[in-house]
Amino acid sequence: MSEAEIQYEYSILERSRKDPKAFGELYEKYFDRIFNYVYRQTDDEDLTADLCSQTFLIVLKNLDRYEFRGLPFSAWLYKIAGNEVNKHYRKEKKSKVFSIEELRVRELIEQASESWDEEIIQRLLNYLRDLPTDMLEVLELRFFEDKDFKEIAFILDISESGAKMRTYRALDRLRKNFNLKIKYDGKE
Amino acid sequence: MSSGRIAQHRNYVELMERHERDIRLRRIVKTFIYFLIIAALLIIFVIVRRWEEKKVDGKPEAAVVISEKSSSSRTLELNTIWRSRPINL
Numbered sequence: 001m002s003e004a005e006i007q008y009e010y011s012i013l014e015r016s017r018k019d020p021k022a023f024g025e026l027y028e029k030y031f032d033r034i035f036n037y038v039y040r041q042t043d044d045e046d047l048t049a050d051l052c053s054q055t056f057l058i059v060l061k062n063l064d065r066y067e068f069r070g071l072p073f074s075a076w077l078y079k080i081a082g083n084e085v086n087k088h089y090r091k092e093k094k095s096k097v098f099s100i101e102e103l104r105v106r107e108l109i110e111q112a113s114e115s116w117d118e119e120i121i122q123r124l125l126n127y128l129r130d131l132p133t134d135m136l137e138v139l140e141l142r143f144f145e146d147k148d149f150k151e152i153a154f155i156l157d158i159s160e161s162g163a164k165m166r167t168y169r170a171l172d173r174l175r176k177n178f179n180l181k182i183k184y185d186g187k188e
Numbered sequence: 189m190s191s192g193r194i195a196q197h198r199n200y201v202e203l204m205e206r207h208e209r210d211i212r213l214r215r216i217v218k219t220f221i222y223f224l225i226i227a228a229l230l231i232i233f234v235i236v237r238r239w240e241e242k243k244v245d246g247k248p249e250a251a252v253v254i255s256e257k258s259s260s261s262r263t264l265e266l267n268t269i270w271r272s273r274p275i276n277l
Contacts, residue, residue: 020204020207021204024200027198027200027203028198028200031194031198032191032194032198035189035194035197036189036194039189045189045193045197048197049197052197053202053203053206056203057203057206057207057210060203060207061207061210
């Protein structure tokens with residue numbers, strides 16, 4: 001996200017403090033993304049709709065407290081969404097669910113220069129299913145939501161180096177499991 | 189999930205209505221809490237005032253003993269412990 005876009009979003013937030021209706025633009029922009037982000041962690045459409053509403057309500061309620069910290073507004077939004085999901089699981093005393101859409105994984109693979117056959121794609125999907133939740137969270141934000149490590153660290157409330165370590169470990173295992181050359185951040 | 193299905197859940201009007209309801213509820217709760225605090229302070233004030241009045245009025249009747257301490261003066265002593273000043277006649 002460019003500086004100009006970040007500043008533009010911040011100006012919308014400033015206007016929303018006086019008139020909450022101005023927040024509609026950001027709502028329309030981020031609703032789908034937050035919905036998909038929450039859905040991947042719940043696999044339940046109605047629950048996702050509730051948690052999504054709750055997320056935006058909390059944002060509206062705390063607009064006055066929002067401070068620009070050099071990160072886009074979306075990082076704050078994702079953080080609140082993640083917290084609402086975690087709150088739900090704590091309340092229900094259940095383990096978190098991670099639902100990675102096969103279609104999205106295939107889309108990501110298609111973007112890569114390698115041509116993978118169906119068997120490898122299935123192995124990759126199985127591999128992702130077996131990954132620990134904390135690694136999946138980081139991979140999801142990095143590759144599905146296109147967040148940088150600073151944002152990931154803010155959203156998950158971990159250090160930036162922690163976010164990088166989890167990502168590199170997951171990719172390292174991927175490389176070993178599939179005997180791949182993975183280009184990441186310009187290095188192989 | 190398809191955008192069509194997600195769009196079914198998108199409802200900004202409802203979100204704004206919920207937000208305004210929340211604001212109204214918070215205002216009512218705040219007013220009620222201020223009212224409770226003021227009521228509590230008033231009650232404490234009334235209790236303290238009554239206690240102080242009891243302290244001043246609610247003494248047992250003093251038994252008056254007139255004794256002559258010297259030929260030039262008589263001192264009226266009250267055999268109570270609440271009044272510390274003897275009354276000189």
